[in-house]
Amino acid sequence: MQISVIGCGYLGAVHAACMAELGHEVVGVDVDHARVARLSAGDAPFFEPGLPEVLARAVASGRLRFTTDMSEVADASVHFVAVGTPQAHGSQAADMTYVDAAVDALVPWLSEGALVVGKSTVPVGTAARLAEKVHAGAPGADLAWNPEFLREGFAVKDTLTPDRFVYGVPAGPAGELAAARLDAVYATALAAGTPRIVTDYATSELVKVSANAFLATKISFINAMAEIAEATGADVTQLADAIGHDARIGRRFLNAGLGFGGGCLPKDIRAFQARADELGLESLAFLADVDAVNLRRRARVVDLAAELVGDVDGARVAVLGVAFKPDSDDVRDSPALDVARALHGRGAAVRVYDPEANTTAARLAPELGYAADADTALRDADVVLVLTEWTEFRNLDPSRVGDLVAARRIVDARNVLDLAAWRAEGFEARGLGRP
Numbered sequence: 001m002q003i004s005v006i007g008c009g010y011l012g013a014v015h016a017a018c019m020a021e022l023g024h025e026v027v028g029v030d031v032d033h034a035r036v037a038r039l040s041a042g043d044a045p046f047f048e049p050g051l052p053e054v055l056a057r058a059v060a061s062g063r064l065r066f067t068t069d070m071s072e073v074a075d076a077s078v079h080f081v082a083v084g085t086p087q088a089h090g091s092q093a094a095d096m097t098y099v100d101a102a103v104d105a106l107v108p109w110l111s112e113g114a115l116v117v118g119k120s121t122v123p124v125g126t127a128a129r130l131a132e133k134v135h136a137g138a139p140g141a142d143l144a145w146n147p148e149f150l151r152e153g154f155a156v157k158d159t160l161t162p163d164r165f166v167y168g169v170p171a172g173p174a175g176e177l178a179a180a181r182l183d184a185v186y187a188t189a190l191a192a193g194t195p196r197i198v199t200d201y202a203t204s205e206l207v208k209v210s211a212n213a214f215l216a217t218k219i220s221f222i223n224a225m226a227e228i229a230e231a232t233g234a235d236v237t238q239l240a241d242a243i244g245h246d247a248r249i250g251r252r253f254l255n256a257g258l259g260f261g262g263g264c265l266p267k268d269i270r271a272f273q274a275r276a277d278e279l280g281l282e283s284l285a286f287l288a289d290v291d292a293v294n295l296r297r298r299a300r301v302v303d304l305a306a307e308l309v310g311d312v313d314g315a316r317v318a319v320l321g322v323a324f325k326p327d328s329d330d331v332r333d334s335p336a337l338d339v340a341r342a343l344h345g346r347g348a349a350v351r352v353y354d355p356e357a358n359t360t361a362a363r364l365a366p367e368l369g370y371a372a373d374a375d376t377a378l379r380d381a382d383v384v385l386v387l388t389e390w391t392e393f394r395n396l397d398p399s400r401v402g403d404l405v406a407a408r409r410i411v412d413a414r415n416v417l418d419l420a421a422w423r424a425e426g427f428e429a430r431g432l433g434r435p
């Protein structure tokens, strides 16, 4: 099939490359010339495991090309909209500027029978509004909503073999036509048995935001337990193991630590609350607490570091990890970067090392020091903070680290280190919600 993907960021670039991998003819459109040039050369503009291989293969095969010129989508019959919906300035709500601009630019190029497919995370009600735009500008075209659930770090796998497909389609024969078109796009995964739920626009939009709200709530729940554990001497990691054995609860997404960040969870729970407010509903008031617990963990790590060094002003702080999670170079709303900046703001000499995110972090926080490797960051440090759980940091050798640092102090803000082993090497070692 001939497919276009509008917006080639973390979501769209992966989607475009994976659709070509499945055998479709794909054109990716983005307004950023530099990004289009890199993608056209088969070069991934961000770190994502597996993407360089899929992208290079797709570009070399001739099935995938990129452009800034919207007119080049005219031959495609399915158009995925994968632009960002960041938090709006000065508000909790989602900024819909990019989605609206993408659809407005696309509509003049829609051919008879074309299908616009929204993938971006949007406030409920958006698809119905955009469908009107499509029908008004291109009466022979239609719109479906097909939310994306990919996780950074697993984006290629999640796109090629997702947990499920959700199609939000209009009622009646138009909806059947739209679902059949999406089935043709995703034929490979569907043949392998991937579940598919065909529903209305509003439900499909809500599936995405409610999944993210649930995951954020699960993480903040265990981080709230970490606060209780800190006040009572209990161990939240053992608590999570114990309650996680209950199949109704499950152990996944119960890792207490520095909390969630990234380009999705934080802004999605805020936008969801804002939408509920608009609807006059109190139903999502609890998400304000989910957000508050999450942000308190960042403050807690800053306090722990201060407690360990005594005086933050002038202290040499080694920060291991600034990406919002491992296997990503994404620092959007990164808890780790927040902590590093807060300590810098209090006068600490912060030296950051992240296996992939030094460059992206330096763009946002040029005031911090960046080290080319862990050893350089650790040398002569007064305290070490493990803020992102890269495998490299999980496997740190306490005795080697002890030889590099000025003082044996470590905060494991992701609860991935064996604190007893570090203490045996003379470290003052602290976790979150652990004695």
Ligand code: UDX
Binding pocket: 148, 149, 150, 151, 152, 153, 212, 215, 219, 252, 253, 254, 255, 256, 257, 258, 259, 260, 261, 262, 263, 264, 265, 324, 325
């Ligand atoms: C998330 C959703 O998982 C995905 O389905 C959606 O499409 C986009 O948002 P992502 O942001 O890539 O994906 O990261 P995810 O793996 O969900 O982790 C989110 C954050 O929660 C990270 O900052 C991570 O460190 C944190 N987290 C996760 C915890 O603090 N504890 C956990 O147990 C799990």
